[in-house]
Amino acid sequence: MQNAPLSAPKPGEGALLWTLKIFSGVLILLILILHFLVNHYWAPNGLLSHAEVVAYYQNYPIVPFMEGFFLIFVVVHSLLGVRSIALDLRPAPRVLRGLDVLLLAIGLIASGYGIWLLIRVTGWGG
Amino acid sequence: MSDEKWTVTFIVFRKKDEQPVRYDTFTLEVSPNEYVLDAVERIWAFHDRSLVFAHACHHSTCGACGMRVNGVERLTCITPIREVTRNGGTVRVEPLRNFPVVSDLAVDMSRLYQAMDVVHAQAVHPLDAAPLEGDGIRPPRQVPQPEEEGEFLRLADCIECGLCVSACPVAGTDPAYLGPAALAGAQLQSIARNPDLLSVVDCAEGVWRCHSAYECTAVCPSNVQPGWRIMDLRRQVVAQRIKALLGQR
Amino acid sequence: MNEPKKLHSRGVLDWFDPRGRQVGGWGFIINRISAIGLTIYLYLHLVMLGKLAQGPEAFDAFIATAKQPLILFGELLVIIAGLYHGLNGIRIALTSFGVAVRYQRALLIAVVLLTAAGSLFFAIRMLSIH
Ligand code: HEM
Ligand code: HEM
Ligand code: SF4
Ligand code: FES
Numbered sequence: 238m239q240n241a242p243l244s245a246p247k248p249g250e251g252a253l254l255w256t257l258k259i260f261s262g263v264l265i266l267l268i269l270i271l272h273f274l275v276n277h278y279w280a281p282n283g284l285l286s287h288a289e290v291v292a293y294y295q296n297y298p299i300v301p302f303m304e305g306f307f308l309i310f311v312v313v314h315s316l317l318g319v320r321s322i323a324l325d326l327r328p329a330p331r332v333l334r335g336l337d338v339l340l341l342a343i344g345l346i347a348s349g350y351g352i353w354l355l356i357r358v359t360g361w362g363g
Numbered sequence: 364m365s366d367e368k369w370t371v372t373f374i375v376f377r378k379k380d381e382q383p384v385r386y387d388t389f390t391l392e393v394s395p396n397e398y399v400l401d402a403v404e405r406i407w408a409f410h411d412r413s414l415v416f417a418h419a420c421h422h423s424t425c426g427a428c429g430m431r432v433n434g435v436e437r438l439t440c441i442t443p444i445r446e447v448t449r450n451g452g453t454v455r456v457e458p459l460r461n462f463p464v465v466s467d468l469a470v471d472m473s474r475l476y477q478a479m480d481v482v483h484a485q486a487v488h489p490l491d492a493a494p495l496e497g498d499g500i501r502p503p504r505q506v507p508q509p510e511e512e513g514e515f516l517r518l519a520d521c522i523e524c525g526l527c528v529s530a531c532p533v534a535g536t537d538p539a540y541l542g543p544a545a546l547a548g549a550q551l552q553s554i555a556r557n558p559d560l561l562s563v564v565d566c567a568e569g570v571w572r573c574h575s576a577y578e579c580t581a582v583c584p585s586n587v588q589p590g591w592r593i594m595d596l597r598r599q600v601v602a603q604r605i606k607a608l609l610g611q612r
Numbered sequence: 613m614n615e616p617k618k619l620h621s622r623g624v625l626d627w628f629d630p631r632g633r634q635v636g637g638w639g640f641i642i643n644r645i646s647a648i649g650l651t652i653y654l655y656l657h658l659v660m661l662g663k664l665a666q667g668p669e670a671f672d673a674f675i676a677t678a679k680q681p682l683i684l685f686g687e688l689l690v691i692i693a694g695l696y697h698g699l700n701g702i703r704i705a706l707t708s709f710g711v712a713v714r715y716q717r718a719l720l721i722a723v724v725l726l727t728a729a730g731s732l733f734f735a736i737r738m739l740s741i742h
Contacts, residue, residue, distance in 0.1 A: 249567025252604045255597075259705045266698035273691055277734050285675045287668035315651045322644070324567050325574075326624075327537040343655075351658055357665045434632030460626065463617035470620065532640060535621030574644070575704050577636030577716055590636070591713045598710035 249333070250324055254317060261314040268307040294359040301355045308351040316340045369395050369450040373402055375414065376457040377467050386455075387411070395445035399437065400428050402444060403456060403468070416468035423584060426524035430468055431457040436526040436582040459529035472525045478541045479523065482563055484548030487516040520585045521547060527579035527589050533572055540572045543579035543589030550592040554599045565600045639720045643700050646693035653690050684738060692731045699723040 275293070276284050284290055294301050323336055372390045389406045400418055407414045418428040421440045428439045432447050433455050448454045462470035527543035528534050534542055541549075546569065549560050564570050573593045580590035622629070628641055663671040703719045706712055712719065 250571040251565050252571075252597075252601050255571050255708075256601065259701075259708065262698070262701040263705060266701065269694050269698060273694065273734060277691070277737055285679075287664060287671040290664060290671075311654060315647075315654055318647050319651060321571075322648075325533050325536050325572065325627075327539055347655065347658060350662075354658075354661060354665055431632075458620055461619050461621050464620045471617065532627050532637065535619060535626045536623050538619055574640050575636065575707060575716070576633075576640035578634060581634040581636065590716075594707050594713045595710045597708050601709065 250321065258314055258317045258321070261310040261317075265307060265311050265314060268303060269311075271303075272307070291358060291360065294355070298359075301359045301361075305352055305355055308355075309348050312344050312347045312351075316344050367395060368392050369444070369448075371402070371444060371448055371450075372453045373406060374453055374455045375403075375406065375468070376455075377414075378464050379466055393444055395443065395450070397444055398440055399430070399432055399442045399444060399447065399454065399456065400439035402454070403430075403439065414468070415466040417470075424522060426522035429459050429524045429526045429529065431455075431459060431529065436530045438524060438526065438584040441584065459525055461529050461531065461534040462525065470525070472523075472528075474538060475523060475525050475528055475542060475544060478545035479548055481541065482545050482549040482560060483552070483557075484521070484545060485519060485552060487518055488551050489514045489516060519548070519551065520587045522585050524584065526582045526584060527587075530578035530582040532576050532578065533574060537568070537572060539568045541569055543573075543583075543593060544587070546570060546573070546596055547587050547589040547592040550596040550599070554596070554603055558603075561600065561603055564596055565604070570597045570600060635717045635720055639700060639703075639723075643697060643704075646697040649693050650690070650697060653693075688731070688735055688738065691734050692727060695730045696723065696727040699726055 284293060320336065320340055323333070328336065369392070370390060371393050372388055375387050375389065376384065377387050378384045389410050391402055391405060393402055393405075400421070403414070403416055404418075407416070416428075416430070418440060419425040420427070423438055423441045426438075429436060430439050431437070432439065432442060434457075436459065437447075439456075444454065456468065458464050458468045458470050459472075462472055462474065465471050521544050523544060525544070531540075531543060534540050541564070546564060549564050552560060554560050554564075570593055573590075575590070575594075577590040579593075580588050583589055627644060630638055630641055633641070660674065663674045700720070700723045703716065703723055706719070707716055
């Protein structure tokens with residue numbers, strides 16, 4: 238038997254991305270539970286008005302930061318997850334490269350937009 | 364053995380060349396203590412000589428007789444009919460998934476053999492490199508070491524039957540995935556002893572393609588516990604990468 | 613090598629078909645479905661939160677239209693999915709580093725029980741608020 242050409246180097250998804258996925262996952266679990274508690278338990282009416290959200294952000298200045306990190310980690314995690322599902326389909330290298338660009342763009346736009354939103358709503362910068 | 368007789372209907376997957384799949388039905392008198400493979404042989408011998416299937420040893424050693432019995436991967440030579448149906452019941456027999464069908468119940472397992480070759484899977488390996496989790500044989504503690512140079516070797520458990528590849532949900536969409544048996548074969552050699560394996564398994568078609576369904580471990584007839592071995596291999600990969608980061612290769 | 617032949621597989625359908633699957637296989641199926649659901653929700657959620665930037669009227673009007681049983685039920689589904697996927701994520705994280713792999717079935721059962729308990733808690737809470 239010859240060595241089949243299966244093992245040509247093609248990392249694609251390595252220990253680094255996986256570890257990032259796991260750590261982002263564990264981090265978001267904590268904040269997600271907090272998020273559910275805030276939205277459905279502690280807030281008297283479930284943070285269901287603009288005024289309440291603004292007050293929540295302004296009264297606890299740590300909250301916008303927390304939400305910002307949450308946002309970035311959850312976006313990174315979900316896009317890595319989507320990429321991992323796509324890899325299960327063994328995309329052609331060109332398709333994978335295109336997908337990488339697309340996911341990167343979605344990630345950057347979503348993070349930028351979410352942070353802009355936080356800053357706007359908190360009222361920082363006017 | 365009792366001479367208890369059951370009437371069982373076998374629904375058998377049939378496919379030749381490019382013809383569409385069809386299912387043929389055969390109703391047989393069987394002893395519930397016979398094995399599914401016995402019934403398949405009987406169908407071939409007395410009902411339809413064109414039925415194609417693979418087997419050799421009849422005692423769970425050659426790994427040729429894997430099929431899906433009622434939707435679950437089984438080594439048919441050791442699966443008693445009693446375990447998979449009842450008197451008057453049916454048994455659905457299909458070829459393994461995730462391999463190309465050669466004809467009827469016979470599949471082409473090249474992808475498994477090639478993957479075993481890629482990781483240089485060994486027929487024997489040192490006892491202390493092959494710990495088993497679970498109820499298996501548990502070297503190295505209970506086993507005395509040889510007094511002179513050298514170490515005890517033991518035969519690999521894996522009989523290369525392909526059940527795990529068939530049961531894996533990912534192997535069906537990714538033909539290049541090394542698969543449970545081959546990753547288990549890599550784990551048994553340990554990356555520390557065999558650093559070349561690192562690049563083979565730390566990639567999209569290696570340990571990271573696994574999504575922890577543990578279907579491989581559930582169907583493996585030979586106590587390889589491929590699911591556990593893939594997880595252990597991940598641990599090894601991450602440990603090696605951290606070591607490399609810290610510059611102590 | 614010969615030209616590659618078609619695998620005997622239904623492809624993506626086999627990811628999700630629970631027939632013949634064992635406990636771990638069910639865990640995988642639900643994890644993947646919840647992951648896809650959460651991902652869709654996340655980006656919808658971000659778009660909807662854009663209303664926060666349009667001032668109180670826009671956001672409060674949006675919340676008012678969202679207070680329908682169907683949407684509340686959807687929110688509950690999101691909570692269930694989040695709890696299951698997150699807790700199962702911990703299970704996968706542990707086992708991926710070789711911890712407690714032998715107990716993966718027991719861990720999955722614990723994940724399901726915790727998810728059920730947490731979902732019940734939030735369901736009761738939501739019913740009593742709204
Ligand atoms: C709450 C804490 C969370 C934890 C601990 C967590 C953990 C994980 C882990 C370990 C995986 C890998 C599963 C595998 O490869 O089989 C995963 C996959 C994934 N996660 Fe999460 N996750 C969390 C939240 C989320 C959220 C909120 C989203 C979406 C917005 C998400 C989206 C995904 C996606 C799309 C995948 C890929 C699914 C797959 O491979 O089947 N996760 N998650
Ligand atoms: C069904 C339950 C949910 C409700 C009612 C809800 C509601 C809200 C509300 C009112 C806000 C703005 C105030 C705040 O920051 O707390 C918010 C922000 C946020 N939510 Fe949720 N949410 C839910 C579930 C989720 C889930 C499952 C995720 C993750 C996949 C998520 C991700 C986020 C993020 C990232 C932000 C911050 C966005 C930003 O401004 O940049 N939420 N949510
Ligand atoms: S690991 Fe088990 S199921 Fe897989 S090929 Fe080897 S013996 Fe068969
Ligand atoms: S016939 Fe050899 S393993 Fe079943």
